Amino acid sequence: MSTDITTPTEAPAGQDAVREDPAPAAPAAPAAADRATRAAPTALATVPQAQEAPAPAPAPTHGPDAPDAAPEPKAAPALGAGRGARPAPASPVRKAAGALGRWLRATALRSAALVALLALWETAPRLGLVDATFLPPVSEVATAWWDLLGNGQLGQHTRASLARSFGGFGIAVVVAVPLGLLIGWYRPVAALLGPLLEVFRNTAALALLPVFVLLLGIGETSKVSIVVYACLWPVLLNTISAVGNADPTLVRLARSMDLSTPRLFQKVILPASVPAIFTGIRLAGAVSILVLVAAEMIGAKAGLGYLINASQYNFAIPQMYAGIITISAIGVAFNLLLVTIERRLSTWRVPA
Numbered sequence: 001m002s003t004d005i006t007t008p009t010e011a012p013a014g015q016d017a018v019r020e021d022p023a024p025a026a027p028a029a030p031a032a033a034d035r036a037t038r039a040a041p042t043a044l045a046t047v048p049q050a051q052e053a054p055a056p057a058p059a060p061t062h063g064p065d066a067p068d069a070a071p072e073p074k075a076a077p078a079l080g081a082g083r084g085a086r087p088a089p090a091s092p093v094r095k096a097a098g099a100l101g102r103w104l105r106a107t108a109l110r111s112a113a114l115v116a117l118l119a120l121w122e123t124a125p126r127l128g129l130v131d132a133t134f135l136p137p138v139s140e141v142a143t144a145w146w147d148l149l150g151n152g153q154l155g156q157h158t159r160a161s162l163a164r165s166f167g168g169f170g171i172a173v174v175v176a177v178p179l180g181l182l183i184g185w186y187r188p189v190a191a192l193l194g195p196l197l198e199v200f201r202n203t204a205a206l207a208l209l210p211v212f213v214l215l216l217g218i219g220e221t222s223k224v225s226i227v228v229y230a231c232l233w234p235v236l237l238n239t240i241s242a243v244g245n246a247d248p249t250l251v252r253l254a255r256s257m258d259l260s261t262p263r264l265f266q267k268v269i270l271p272a273s274v275p276a277i278f279t280g281i282r283l284a285g286a287v288s289i290l291v292l293v294a295a296e297m298i299g300a301k302a303g304l305g306y307l308i309n310a311s312q313y314n315f316a317i318p319q320m321y322a323g324i325i326t327i328s329a330i331g332v333a334f335n336l337l338l339v340t341i342e343r344r345l346s347t348w349r350v351p352a
Contacts, residue, residue: 118138121135121137121138122137122138122139125137133317134317136317136318136321140318141318141321141322141325143318144316144318144319144321144322145322145325145326148307148319148322153307154307154322154326156302157302157303157304157306157307157323158304158326158330160300160302160303161289161292161293161296161303161304161305161327161330162330164220164223164224164227164292164295164296164303165227165288165289165292166288167224167227168223168224168225168226168227168228168230168231168288168292169227169231169284169285169288171224171228172227172228172230172231172232172235172284172288173231173235173281173284175228175232176231176232176233176235176236176239176280176284177235177239177277179236179239180235180236180237180238180239180240180242180243180277181239181243181265181269181273183197183236183240184239184240184241184242184243184244185243185265185269190240197236197237200233201233201237205226205229205230205287205291206291206294208226208229209226209294209295209298212225212226212229213298213299218298218299218300222295222299223292223295223296223300226291226292226295227288227291227292227295230284230287230288230291231284231285231287231288232284234280234281234283234284234287235277235280235281235283235284236280237280238276238277238279238280238281238283239273239276239277239280241276242272242273242274242275242276242277243269243273245276246268246269246272246273247272250268250272251264251268251269254267254268271346274342274345274346275342275346278338278341278342278345278346281338282335282338282339282342285331285334285335285338286331286334286335289327289330289331289334292305293305293308293327296309297309304323304326304327307319307323308320308323308324308327311323
């Protein structure tokens with residue numbers, strides 16, 4: 001079956017010509033491309049002009065619109081001044097000033113309570129809070145103390161008390177430390193002397209004062225003996241405890257090195273026992289003064305205890321308080337001396 005295709009101009013009469021929609025014009029695309037080609041140079045020529053920004057106007061250097069001055073560049077840090085560099089050593093003057101400031105702060109902190117007590121003592125009698133007859137102001141006590149120092153009575157009584165106290169204290173330390181080392185190290189000796197020590201250590205020294213006076217008289221012997229008895233127990237008991245608490249590991253190590261007993265005591269036992277022994281010695285130092293004052297009140301012709309007792313009988317109350325303050329000052333000074341000696345003998349200890 002064939003189909004005749006005729007053009008519109010040759011369509012036969014009496015028949016409807018078949019009209020088809022015209023196809024898209026092909027020459028239109030080349031024409032658009034031609035126009036784009038001609039317009040490209042113009043567009044390319046205008047692009048650089050659009051990218052060129054106008055030159056900024058010069059900024060004013062004076063007036064309110066003038067900008068702030070540019071910050072000056074910082075100097076470059078010196079070599080080694082970065083992180084981890086060592087700070088410059090402080091000058092000796094600055095170190096001395098810092099040490100002085102720390103010492104002043106520590107002294108003020110330690111003496112604050114004492115200053116408050118003295119202020120209360122001075123103001124309470126003057127304000128009528130207490131009877132000034134029995135508790136005179138501290139200024140009157142200081143005046144009486146200065147008068148006793150000036151006329152020589154204070155020095156005489158102080159020398160007599162110190163001779164008895166230090167004599168008995170020294171004898172007690174010389175006897176108690178070796179005896180404590182012996183009892184603490186050898187168990188048979190501890191088992192033998194243990195019950196006897198328990199009996200005498202629980203007997204107060206002042207309770208035995210009449211016994212010492214009856215046996216030894218009222219002279220110097222009885223006073224020194226009561227001080228020896230009172231000071232013996234703190235030193236002895238602390239020494240025994242120190243030897244018993246020595247580190248057993250150190251003792252076994254020393255024995256493994258074939259150290260003799262004297263060398264073991266010198267290298268291990270004594271260094272480990274120094275802190276506890278000096279605790280007992282400091283307690284004995286305080287006890288020596290307290291017991292001596294009580295002994296001098298009973299039968300003595302000189303001493304701080306005699307001064308206090310005689311001032312009370314004569315109703316010289318400021319002189320009585322002056323003697324009490326002198327005893328307190330001697331006790332504080334003695335304790336500081338013992339603390340200094342302990343630090344010298346225990347320099348191996350690591351500070352807490």
